[in-house]
Structures are given as structure tokens and as C-alpha cells.
Amino acid sequence: MTSLDAFAESKLAQLEQHALRRALTVTTRTDGAMVYRGGRQFVSFSCNDYLGLSQHPHVKAAALAAIETYGTGAGASRLVTGNHPLLVELEARLAKLKQAPAARVFGSGYLTNLGVIPALAGEGDLILADELSHACIFAGSQLSAATLLTFRHNDAEHAEDILKAERGKYRNVLLITETVFSMDGDRAPLAALAGICAAHDVWLMSDDAHGLGVLAPGDVRAPLQMGTLSKVLGSYGGYLCASLPVVDLMTSRARTVVYSTGLPPAAAAAAIAALDIIAADPALTARPLTKARAFTQRLGLPDAQSPIVPLVLGSAEAALEASRLLQDEGFLVVAIRPPTVAEGSARLRFAFSAAHSDADVARLADVVTTRLDMRVQA
Numbered sequence: 001m002t003s004l005d006a007f008a009e010s011k012l013a014q015l016e017q018h019a020l021r022r023a024l025t026v027t028t029r030t031d032g033a034m035v036y037r038g039g040r041q042f043v044s045f046s047c048n049d050y051l052g053l054s055q056h057p058h059v060k061a062a063a064l065a066a067i068e069t070y071g072t073g074a075g076a077s078r079l080v081t082g083n084h085p086l087l088v089e090l091e092a093r094l095a096k097l098k099q100a101p102a103a104r105v106f107g108s109g110y111l112t113n114l115g116v117i118p119a120l121a122g123e124g125d126l127i128l129a130d131e132l133s134h135a136c137i138f139a140g141s142q143l144s145a146a147t148l149l150t151f152r153h154n155d156a157e158h159a160e161d162i163l164k165a166e167r168g169k170y171r172n173v174l175l176i177t178e179t180v181f182s183m184d185g186d187r188a189p190l191a192a193l194a195g196i197c198a199a200h201d202v203w204l205m206s207d208d209a210h211g212l213g214v215l216a217p218g219d220v221r222a223p224l225q226m227g228t229l230s231k232v233l234g235s236y237g238g239y240l241c242a243s244l245p246v247v248d249l250m251t252s253r254a255r256t257v258v259y260s261t262g263l264p265p266a267a268a269a270a271a272i273a274a275l276d277i278i279a280a281d282p283a284l285t286a287r288p289l290t291k292a293r294a295f296t297q298r299l300g301l302p303d304a305q306s307p308i309v310p311l312v313l314g315s316a317e318a319a320l321e322a323s324r325l326l327q328d329e330g331f332l333v334v335a336i337r338p339p340t341v342a343e344g345s346a347r348l349r350f351a352f353s354a355a356h357s358d359a360d361v362a363r364l365a366d367v368v369t370t371r372l373d374m375r376v377q378a
């Protein structure tokens with residue numbers, strides 16, 4: 001065996017030992033909340049396509065029309081020949097929705113944070129992030145030469161304590177949080193954080209990957225609002241909404257804009273069509289949260305704050321076992337394990353969608369009560 005393969009094998013063996021080895025399972029989705037895996041059909045509670053827009057006939061038609069007219073790829077970075085008019089239109093639409101002066105789209109949400117954060121913070125600066133922030137917020141922070149500190153999850157007082165002690169040592173400070181936490185489903189205290197940022201001359205950045213189109217935006221708008229086209233909008237890509245100079249700076253300094261190919265025209269067209277549907281159908285956008293609340297009520301849990309509901313089970317093995325039990329009952333709820341979540345907080349993460357029927361949700365809650373509670377106690 002080569003040393004390379006021996007390296008990979010030993011890493012895999014370690015992961016296996018801790019129930020942390022991951023595997024890909026071929027899965028198809030063609031309609032609503034149904035997924036097909038290994039010849040079986042499941043109702044999925046693990047898709048972030050909260051409004052089912054990736055399957056919506058208007059969204060699909062927009063993508064197909066863009067491909068027919070413009071082809072499949074952008075051909076180059078936007079700074080070369082990849083600046084398609086559909087991207088310009090999409091950016092105008094996103095900026096309007098976010099009540100921001102301008103927007104810039106990126107290859108994905110992950111690439112947005114990898115591009116934006118190092119363009120704003122560098123040596124001599126501080127990045128202060130919620131400890132439960134998404135992996136790409138930490139990756140972007142590490143790519144910058146700035147100092148990275150974390151504050152306790154959703155604890156604005158702790159963030160302020162850190163700023164009181166540390167602010168003076170740094171030139172600029174960027175505070176980053178998520179509007180809706182991807183693995184916990186709870187919401188950031190944005191108003192409190194915005195107040196603290198204003199008091200200490202700190203730049204607030206919010207990651208709205210799981211909020212856009214499913215939760216009413218709060219009154220507080222961070223000066224840096226990023227998000228993804230890949231979840232509620234059913235497409236692919238990411239964005240930053242901000243002031244004109246900040247967005248303009250990204251055009252020259254965000255490496256994931258400068259050195260990466262522009263979004264395919266179809267991804268932009270699909271996202272624009274999805275934004276049209278969201279604007280036209282408030283009843284649709286309210287549905288995922290209503291379903292999540294029906295679930296939490298049936299289980300006697302605190303009211304869901306978003307379409308994401310976690311059921312923390314502790315060990316990775318317990319989460320995998322619970323996921324298998326639900327699969328036996330026809331539900332796909334993928335186990336979330338470290339390092340995606342903290343050690344000892346492996347969980348099932350339920351993502352509710354407008355495509356779920358009330359009967360799906362009721363049966364899921366019943367199965368969780370009867371089968372999982374027994375296992376958790378056993």
C-alpha cells in the first residue's frame with residue numbers, strides 16, 4: 001500500500017471507530033417531500049428545499065429557458081466574460097428584498113463566506129463569531145489573517161463582555177451570527193447584537209441561509225447580509241447584500257468572485273423565478289413554520305422558532321440508531337454528528353417543508369413519541 005493510501009485508510013479507521021465516518025447515498029427527489037434511496041421511498045425531513053421550489057414548474061421552466069437561450073455554463077469569471085445579465089437582475093432583486101443598496105452573488109453560500117470575510121478582515125482585526133456558526137464562517141475567518149474569538153451561543157451579553165475587554169486591541173471588528181441556526185433552528189438576538197455593534201463600532205454580519213423566504217425578516221438589518229440561493233430558492237449559489245462600496249469592494253477583493261467562474265445562467269434564472277413565487281405567495285412561505293410548530297406541539301416541545309427542529313440525542317451512535325428506526329417507518333431524517341455539531345450533542349435534525357402534508361407531520365410525531373422515546377429511555 002502507498003503511504004498516501006495508508007494515510008487515508010488509517011484516518012477512515014479512526015472515524016469508523018468513533019461512528020463519525022460518513023458515506024454518500026444515492027438519493028433522488030422528483031416530487032414534493034418524497035425521496036428515493038436504495039429502491040425504497042421515504043418522506044424526507046432532511047431537505048432544505050423548504051418551499052419545494054426546486055421542483056416548482058415555473059422555477060424549472062425558467063432554468064430550462066435560460067439553458068436554451070444561453071447554454072449551460074458561464075464560461076469565465078464575472079470579471080472576464082461571465083457577467084451575465086441574469087446575474088445583474090438577480091442581484092437587483094436580492095438587494096431589494098433585503099432592503100440593501102446592492103448585492104453580489106457568489107458560487108455558493110460557502111464560497112460567499114470564504115470570499116467576503118477575508119475581504120473585510122485581516123491582520124490586526126478581530127472576528128467575533130457565535131460559537132455555533134456554520135463551518136464556512138469559521139473557514140472564511142481562518143482564511144483571513146484576523147484573530148478569531150467566539151461568544152457563547154446567542155449570548156449578546158457575552159459578546160459585549162468580550163468587546164469591552166478586546167475592542168481596543170484591534171483596528172476593525174466583524175461580528176458574525178446566523179439569523180436562524182442551521183442545526184438548532186433557534187434565532188439570533190439580532191437587535192441586541194446590532195445595539196452592541198453600534199456602541200463599539202463593530203460590523204455586524206448575518207448569515208440568513210435558513211431564514212430567507214420562510215421567516216418574516218426582523219426589523220434589524222445587518223449592514224452585511226449574506227445567504228444562499230441553494231436552500232429555500234431551490235437553486236445554487238450565494239449572495240452578499242450590503243452598501244454600494246462594500247459590494248464594489250467584493251468585485252475587486254473577494255477571491256471567490258475574482259478567481260472563480262460566474263454562476264451558470266440557469267441557476268440565476270431559477271433563483272429569480274423562486275423570488276417571484278416567494279413575493280407572490282405569503283401563504284406558501286408561512287407553511288414550513290406552521291408544520292414545524294404542529295410537530296413541536298404534538299411532542300410537547302417548546303414552539304419551533306423556524307422550520308428546523310433538533311432532537312438532541314447525545315452520542316453519534318444514538319443519533320444513527322434513531323435515524324435507522326425512523327427509516328424503518330418510512331421517514332428520512334439524517335443523523336447530524338460531530339464535527340457538524342458539538343461532541344455529545346449528536347442529533348436528529350427535522351427540516352419542515354411546505355411540501356409535507358399534515359398527515360406526514362402527525363405520523364412523524366407519533367413515530368418519534370412511540371419508537372424514539374422508548375429507545376432513548378431503554
Ligand SMILES: *Cc1c(COP(=O)(O)O)cnc(C)c1O
Pocket residue numbers: 108109110111134136178182207209210228229230237238
Ligand atoms: C448551508 C449553509 C451555508 C452554505 O450555503 P451553500 O449554498 O450550501 O454553500 C452557509 N451558512 C449556513 C448557515 C448554512 O446553513
